[in-house]
Amino acid sequence: MTEMPATVSSLTSLVRDPHRRERLLLGAAAPALALVTAFVLIAVVMAVTDQNPVRAFGLMLDYGTKADSQVWIINKAIAYYLSAVAVAIGFRMNLFNIGVDGQYQVGALIAAWVGGSLAFTGLVNIPxxxxxxxxxxGFWAGIAGYLKATRGVSEVISTIMLNAIAGSLVGYLLKEGRLAELSGNIVHTPDLPDSSMFFTIDTGNGEIWGTVVIAVLAGVAYWFLLGRTRFGYDLRAVGHSDTAALASGVNVKTMVTGAMLLSGVAAGLVGMPILLNDSGNFGNNFPGGMGFTGIAIALLGRNHAVGMAFAALLWGFLERTGNHLDFEGYSREIVGVMQGTIVLSVVIAYELVRRWGLRRQQSRVGAELAAGRAKTNDAAEVGQ
Amino acid sequence: MVANRDIDITVRRGTVHALIGENGAGKSTLMKILYGMQKPDEGTISVDGRAVVLHSPADAIARGIGMVHQHFMLADNLTVQENIVLGAEKLHGIGAAARRRIQELSDAYGLGVRPDVLVEEIGVADRQRVEILKVLYRGARTLILDEPTAVLVPQEVDALFANLRELKAEGLTVIFISHKLGEVLAVADEITVIRRGTTVASVTPAETTPKQLAELMVGTELPVPETRESTVTDTPVLEVSGLHLSGTDAEGVVREVLSDITFTIHRGEVLGIAGVEGNGQSELVETVMGMRRPDGGVIRLAGEDISRTATRGRREAGIGYIPEDRHRHGLLLDAPLWENRMLGHVTQRPNSNGPWLTGGDARRDTERIVEEYDVRTPGVDVTAASLSGGNQQKLIVGREMSHRPRVLVAAHPTRGVDVGAQVQIWDQIREARHEGMAVLLISADLDELIGLSDTLRVMYRGRLVASADPAAITPEQLGTAMTGAATGTLDRPGPADDPGAQGSDD
Incomplete structure (x- = not known):
């Protein structure tokens, strides 16, 4: 749904161009292959631990496709998707932003406090x-970007450390008398006024959070910015080859800082669905760890705007049905096994399909050239 | 994919057998097959009359076939001896026995290798001898040398040929791959020409001429590359004065990489810089392109000071760039051709309009480049990595020329490119020069330098030490100057040879 215009244009070019068609097919083949492999492996694991995999998969499918489950999955996927987009922006230029987790929590805390303390109308307060x-x-991520650009500090290290610092900072600020108040045994920022909550869409089987619109917009913006703008081209060029990008005139240091900032800005959105559609405050029960989920989803969705949407939904599906499996007497850990197996299979499958595709392309270039040569050879012989 | 069909060669023991052909003619594939890196679909290879099947380089080595690659495979921070025994420790250990064997081989074939020197301290020619010794040490009786002269100056080439004759005299066999015809004629006993994946002729040097060989390689009559009518004007386009750049070498010692580089290129002029690689040419190019920040000096483009302009600004101002290493600096290998067409020119038409990319226009223009510059590819959606080196280079040249640069900085524009494409690239450079383009040409191919340049400078240890008139100089004279032996005195003293300490820069 996010990608309608893109899909239409790809479809028309599919008919025209066999090379693009093949690339698209390869693109889809990898995740399909990976998922099949993953589920076979999971089935083996379950069979070995005396659990019936067929029944389990049946239960999951059954429960996961119920209307209220679907709503739950979509709502869960919103934040996951935003987190994946934030991670993917870094991935596209070979930056590994592990710090989305800390970035969104700091952002969400301050935003919740601002929204709860200032009693503007929702129209002003939400934006x-x-x-x-x-x-x-963005600022939090920018620290890592700045350190990398000016001091060459690996962003992997600095963002992990910034996660820890973010955790402490949140802990420090989230105290009575600082940014938070106490209700029961939960410390949280002042509740947002009702007018500052985001709208929801009632389906009759539960309410879909309106923040899904933010996710859709973020997906479109991500696709457009990276694929259709000069800035996106520069960013991808650095990701492909920083030496070639430098020679082409990209200021690599600026791009590093810029991409990290942008990744952080996107990370800022991760906390919004929960804050604006669910909790209405930032408390010590605000969900954490979604930054890491985003890494898995970005990998699974291949940094592709639509791919990541499917991946986020799959993740939601697994969590929803995992809870259910627990009721049905399966071990709860099986969901973790599933998620891990899927990510591993996906990463391996992508690499295999990528290599195979490159080899195929090279041999096809060779074959077409050989055919061209054979023709000119014949012509030459006729001429003689 | 059929890279080779109906290849028939017979290489006799104790001979130097040259294998020539354009790039993409199938030489490399053939070599890979002979060295066990690739398996043939049909046909047989016989060594000493016995048919063999080579599954891997190890098989080839066991049969006495060794390969010296075009790009040296040596560890800089190990000594010569350590490099030679690396991976062959089982033969003679790593101690005194190994050293004795190395010395023996070195003496027997006149290689003059010093086992205890660190590889990073020795020059290109010495490294090549280490590579040869490495192969001999492993018991090779047949040596395959892939374009061994590409990195050598004429004097070093002569020394290499002397080594090869030595090997031959000892009963070893050498397969020599090249596309430099003069060298092939000088050293080979027999010559096999490959074209479009098949052997088209087997000749001996006595019965052929360079021109005939070239025509056999290309399959048509060659255009003569020399056109001497001068298009040089007196309008300066690129002026470089007092350029200094210091760098830190492997030991952490700061030394001057470029010192007091001063030159001017006019409209319609090709300035060629000769020099053994590693004397500061790459750094000069990268400084002119804005990829390195000099410590001092001024660069002007058409009178405007661009010393502080970033790379992108310089490119937009009209500096085209054909980089030395196209994989590192010229292409996004994993990206399709049409995205590569944007590289370096993404801010310009037809690639973008304001901040937005115009992919459709870029694709159409890529198709035009593919057509006009004869890039052999099935389409503009294949990745750059799947093209052969020559076609990648043609794409780069086409891309740079399409933006009508005022100055073209061309570093080794025809390196690793077949004869046909080479002639084509030369023609394009000449044509653009005729229309007023200025060219800074760096090349290791002395014929190319002399044939294309209007003015020649020699670079040695970061300085422009000599200048020469390409109409009057021979490759041998130039080669001598490149080794630093003929500093400042080719046909007249180089004007840049006098630093003068005038403090024109800070």
Whole structure:
């Protein structure tokens, strides 16, 4: 749904161009192959531990496709998708932003506090909160970007450390008398006024969070920015080859800082679905760890705007049905096994399909050239 | 894919057998088959009359076939001896026995290898001898040398040929791959020409001429590359004055990589820089392109000071760039051709309009480049990595020329490119020069330098030490100057040879 215009244009070019068709097919073949492999492996694991995999998969499918499950899955996927987009922006230029986790939590805390303390109308308050979250998270990521650009500090190390610092900072600020108040045994920022909550879409079987619109917009923006703008081209060029990008005139250091900032800005959105559609405050029960989920989903979705949407939904599906399997007497850990197996299979399958595709392409280039040569050879012989 | 069909060669023991052909003619594939890196679909290979099947380089080595690659495979921070025994420790250990064997081989074939020197301290020619010794050490009786002269100056080439004759005299067999016809004629006993994947002729040097060989390689009559009518004007386009750049070498010692580089290129002029690789040419190019920040000096483009302009600004101002290493600096290997067409020119038409990319226009223009510059590819959606080296280079040349540069910085524009494409690239450079383009040409191919340049400079240890008139100089004279032996005195003293300490830069 996000990618309608893109899909239409790809479809028309599919008919025209066999090379693009093949690339698209290869693109789809990898995740399909990976998922099949993963489920076979999972079935083996379950069979070995005396659990009936066929029944389990049946139960999952059954429960996961129920209407209220679907709503739950979509709502869960919103934040996952946003997190994946934030990670993918880094991935596209070979930056590994492991710090999305810390970035969104710091951003969401400050945004929740701003929204809860200032009693503007929702029309002002909601955009303000989103903006604050993006700026704060962007700043947090920007620290790592700046360190990498000026001091060559690996972003992997600095973002992990910034995660730890973010955890402490949140812990420090989330105290009564600082940014938070106490209710029961939960410390949280002042509740947002009702007018500052995001709208929901009632389906009759539960409410889909309106923040799904933010995810869709973020997906479109991601696709457009990276694929259709000069900035995106520069960013991808650095990702392909920083030496070639440098020679082509890209200021690699600026791009590093820029991409990290942008990744952080996107990370700022990760906390919004929960804050604006669910909790209405940032408390010590605010969900964490979604930054790491985003890494898995970006890998699974191949940094592709649509691919990541499917991956986020799959993740939601697994979590939803995993809870259910627990009721049915299966071990709860099987979901973790599934997620891990899927990510591993996907990464391996992508690499295999990529290599195979490159070899195929090279041999096809060779074959067409050989055919061309044979023709000119014949012509030459006729001429003699 | 049929890279080779109906290849028939017979290489007799104790001979130097040259294998020539354009790039993409199938030489490399043939070599890979002979060295066990690739398996033939049909046909047989016989060594000493016995049919063999080579599954891997190890098989080939066991049969006495060794290969010296075009790109040396040596560890810089190990000594010569350590490099030679690396991976062959089982033969003679790593101690005194190994050293004795190395010395023996070195003496027997006149290689003059010093076992205890670190590889990073020795020059290109010495490294090549280490590579040869490495192969001999493993018991090779047949040596395959892939374009061994590409990195050598004429004097070193002569020394290499002397080594090869030595090997031959000892009963060893050498297969020599090249596309430099003069060299082939000088050293080979027999010559096999490969074209379009098949052997088209087997000749001996006595019965052929360079021109005939070239025509056999290309399959048509060659255009004569020399056109001497001068298009040089007196309008300066690129002026470089007092350029200094210091760098840190492997030991952490700061030394001057470029010192007091001063030159001017006019409209319609090709300035060629000769020099053994590693004397500062790459750094000069990268400084002119804005990829390195000099410590001092001024660069002007058409009178405008661009010393502080970033690379992108310089490119937009009209500096085209054919980089020395196209894989590292010229292409995005995993990206399709049409995205590669944007590289370096993404801010310009037809690639973008304001901040937005115009992919459709870029694709159409890539198709035009593919057509006009004869890039052999099934389409513009294949990745750059799947093209052969020569076709990658043609794409780069086409891309740079399409933006009508005022100055073209061309580093080894025809390296690793077949004869046909080479002639084509030369023609394009000449044509653009005729229309007023200025060219800074760096090349290791002295014929190319002399044939294309209007003015020649020699670079040695980061300085422009000599200048020469390409109409009057021979490759041998130039080669001598490149080794630093003929500093400043080719046909007249180089003007840049006088640093003068005038403090024109800070």
């Amino acid at each position: 303000l909160m989103i903006l604050v979250a993006m700026v704060v998270s």
